[in-house]
Amino acid sequence: MPCLQTLRINDIRTVTKTLNSVEFSLLILGSPIYSYWLKKSVLPLPHRPSRSASCRSGRIHAANASSSPQRRNSSMAKAFAVKLLVAAMAVAASSGAMAAGAQDLGKVEQAAPSQKLTVTVALHLRDRDAATRYLQEAHSPSSPNYHKFLSSAEFRARFAPSDATVARVSARLQAAGLGVKRIGSSLLQVSGPAASVQKAFGAEVHIFQNKAAAPGSAARYIAPVRASAPTVDMSDVQAVIGFDSRPHFRPHLRQLPSHLQPAVGKTSGSVTGGNAPGQWTVTDLARYYDITPLYNKGIHGQGSTIGIVTLASFTPSDAFQYWNQIGLKTDLNRLSVIDIDGGPGAPSDDGGSDETTLDVEQSGGIAPDAKIIVYQAPNTTQGFVDAFAQAIESNTADTLSVSWGEWEWFDQQSQAANPVNGQTTNVLQAYHDLFLQAALQGQTMFAAAGDAGAYDVNRAAPLPQYSKVLSVDSPANQQFITAAGATTVPATLTFHPNGQAMQVKIPQERAWGWDYLNGLCQALGKDPVACGTFPVGGGGGVSGFINRPFYQYWVPGMQNTPAGQQLVDNSQTPPQVIASVPANFKGRNVPDISMNGDPETGYVVYYTSSKTGFSVMSNNGGTSFVAPQLAGITALLNQSMGGRLGLLNFSLYSLLATGHAYHGHGHHGAPLRDITAGGNWGYDSHRGYDQATGVGAPDVANLDAALHRYFWF
Incomplete structure (x- = not known):
């Protein structure tokens, strides 16, 4: 049983011992994620207790906080060394990139003497507690600050690291011969x-x-192998x-395997509204979820800008062809693309270009008069963080959608972090601070919750080699983003x-x-794992690292x-514990909220494959569809309200708490449909909130x- 406890690094030999025994769970170090109710709350530390260990509180206390500066600096250096090594292993686990065929070419400066390194350094916000308090005020109708969202300049002036702090850090790094921007x-x-x-x-x-790179992985990459004390003050x-x-x-897009394909008419080279589930367009979605009345009032997203954060490039003409084919008149100048960190390269099936394509088609199809900005970056943690930073700092997009992610534990471990006051922090905190800024600016963010049901990790670590683990996806686990789940809409499916x-x-x-396909799997003589149905479903559950907002x-x-x-990992003898959830x-x-995302009742996508050329693909699904659809809906609501909604979760849970969620008023029906x-x-699913549909x-x-x-x- 995991236990919440502070991990104190007393000897750097812990690193070697831990790596040899593959006991990753001993090295999960927490980082502070601030919430309204727990002002100094932090991420928990899942820890396999030894005979002398005992469970303490859920807080992580700064190790050696009262010790001398010399001892504290030593502890910080050791903790950083541990974190850096675990980071390399964790990313390898999540990407599968550390294959047996990977050849270590040596240090970067030796293998590629002219290559430079570029990293992103995250600094502490000035006052997260004050920022969180203002966020609540900006979303509380009774507050004088209600909907007084901040500009990016106002956020920087009030809550970002001060100019003096930035100058101090920059000077230290420049003194080490580094360029800073x-x-x-x-x-x-x-x-x-x-x-x-x-x-x-x-x-x-x-x-x-x-040499044996799997599709979508890197043939050549850099990775940390060991760590020592930083020479710059951190x-x-x-x-x-x-x-x-x-x-x-991973993109949260699902396509049907052939044995689960229902017997429906194949899509032709064109599609229109009024299609059967599995061949839906945004027109069908608009009818089913009662968007059409807004169109009838002339609301099509005018004045709104949708941002798509993605890790793959796409072919823009696919989106315009999709919109034109279903009868939408769109501005040819509505779509712009911004490459982050050099961009993700040319469109590629293996790289996830179909994901970016559907994100643009769905969001722009629901809000045909909205502008769209695609922030596309390389598929790395740095690329992801930098893309969010650009989309949020520019503050141009009123609503943002992201359909990529990974199990939150991988994100917890995915990057080395510098020691601060005896603790370490990581990329989860960087996400937290960025999304807090977005919410304070009134930007409404959506993230796909994943397509592996309640077992997010088991998409990357499938059964039977790995055990099933109730787990959730990042960045949908973050407090200041709306997590998009998925449903199956009514249909009669015929299989043979x-x-x-x-x-x-x-x-x-x-x-x-x-699970509703279990009978089909039985007829095929397969259990759910072999049939490919487990654990497929809308992502949902409870975060083990992000406090309840x-x-x-x-x-x-x-x-x-x-x-x-x-x-x-059951393939090891004896089986090895890789990670524990507290x-x-x-x-x-x-x-938080869900819409149709089941491929069996899903959608068509216009897509130019890098392997086979252009096609109209049916029976696509996943929470990847729901996140951009919600972004498109938000663009409509922004126009209707005459301004930004801000963090949608405030409105959703307020409707639930006040009893207005499932009950109408006057001639208007209920704003939410309770999925039971x-x-x-x-x-x-059951009445009220649940972890299957929000x-x-x-x-x-x-x-x-x-x-x-x-x-x-």
């Missing part, structure tokens, strides 16, 4: 000769050549991101297992989980993390009316 309110881009960068941050980085720094260039984030017709009837909208604190239906959740942690519950059927393999699905016209009545005066 401020790329966000709390982010610096630091570059220089490979040897100088490694020395400054205490990282030894090698180049690897992967007291103002909370994270350093960019010592690993392996792709490891072994040549015999079989019908599967879905009488009502239900949580997406492919204040808007969820007293919501009925909230759960804590269950006990006994360990990721075990038990009974009061974490962030996801998703189905489940996502780990959690069942608060349910929107009735957009009624939601618009409810927002006007209860939140706009």
Whole structure:
């Protein structure tokens, strides 16, 4: 059973011992994630207790906080060394890039003498508690600061690291021979000769050549192999991101395998509205979720800008062809693309270009008059963070959507972080600060919650080699983003297992989980794992690392993390525990809201494949569709309200808490549809909030009316 405890690093030999025994769970170091109710709360430390260890509180206390500066600096250096090594291993686990065929070419400066290194350095916000308090005021109708969102300049002046702090850190780094550029309110881009960068941050980085690279992975990449004490004072720094260039984030798009393909008419080279589930366009979605009344009032997203944060490039003409084919008249200049960190390269099937394509088609199709900006970056943690930073710091997009992610534990470990006051912090805190800034600016963010049901990690670590673990996806686990879940809409599906017709009837909208296909799998002579149906479904569950946000604190239906959740590699003898999730942690519950995302009842995508050329693909699904669809809906609501919504979760949970979520007023019906059927393999849908569908699905016209009545005066 995991236990919440402070890990004190007393000897650097811990690193060697831990690496040899592959006991990753001993090295999960927490970072502060501030919430409204727990002002100094921090991420918990899952820890395998030894005979002398005992469970303490859920807080992580600064190790050696009262010790001498010399002892504290020594502890910090050791902790940094541990963190750096674990980071390399964790990214390898999440990406599968550390294959047996990977050849270590040696230090960067030796293998590629002219290569420079560029990293992103995250600094502490000035006052997170004050920022969080203002966020609540900006979303509380009774507050004089209600909807007084900040500009990026105002955020920087009030809550970002001071100019003096930035100058102090920059001077230290420049003295080490490095170039420094401020790329966000709390982010610096630091570059220089490979040897100088490694020395400054205490990282030894090698180049690897992967001769047996899997599709979507890197044939050549850099990764840290060992760490030492940084030579630059890191007291103002909370994270350093960019010592690993392996792709490891996954798009949350699902396509049907052939044996699960229902017998429906194949799509032709064109599609229109009025299609059967599985061949839906945004026109069908608009009818089902009651968006059409907004169109009838002339609301099409005018004046709004949608931002797509993605890790793959795409072919823009696909989106215009999709919109034109379904009868939408769009501005040819509505779409712009911004490459971050050099961009992700040419469109590629293996790289996830279909994900970016559908993000643009869906969001722009729902809000045909909205502008769209695509922020596309390399598939690395640094690329992801830098793309968010650009989208948020520029503050041009009113709503942002992201459909990429990974199990939150991988994100917890994915980058080396610098020691601060005896603790270490990581990329989760960088996300937290960026998304807090977005919410304070009124930007509404959506993240796909994942497509592996309640077992997010088991998409990257499948059964039976690995144990099943109730787990959630990052960045959908963050407090200041709306997590998009998925449902299955009513349909009658016909299959032909072994040549015999079989019908599967879905009488009502239900949580997406492919357990309703168990009968089909039995007819095929397969169990759910072999059949490919487990654990497929809408992502949902409880975070083991992000505290429950204040808007969820007293919501009925909230759960804590269950006990006994360990990721075990069963292929080892004896089986090896890779990671543990803390038990009974009061974490962030996801998703927040859901819509149709099941490929069986899903959508068509216009897509130019890098392998086969242009095609119209049917039966696509995943929470990847729901996040951009919600961004498009938000663009409509922004126009209707005459301004930005801000963090949508405040409105959703306020409607739930006040009893208005599932009840109409006057001639308007309920703004939310309570989904009470189905489940996502780990959690069942029921009345009210649940971890399979969140608060349910929107009735957009009624939601618009409810927002006007209860939140706009």
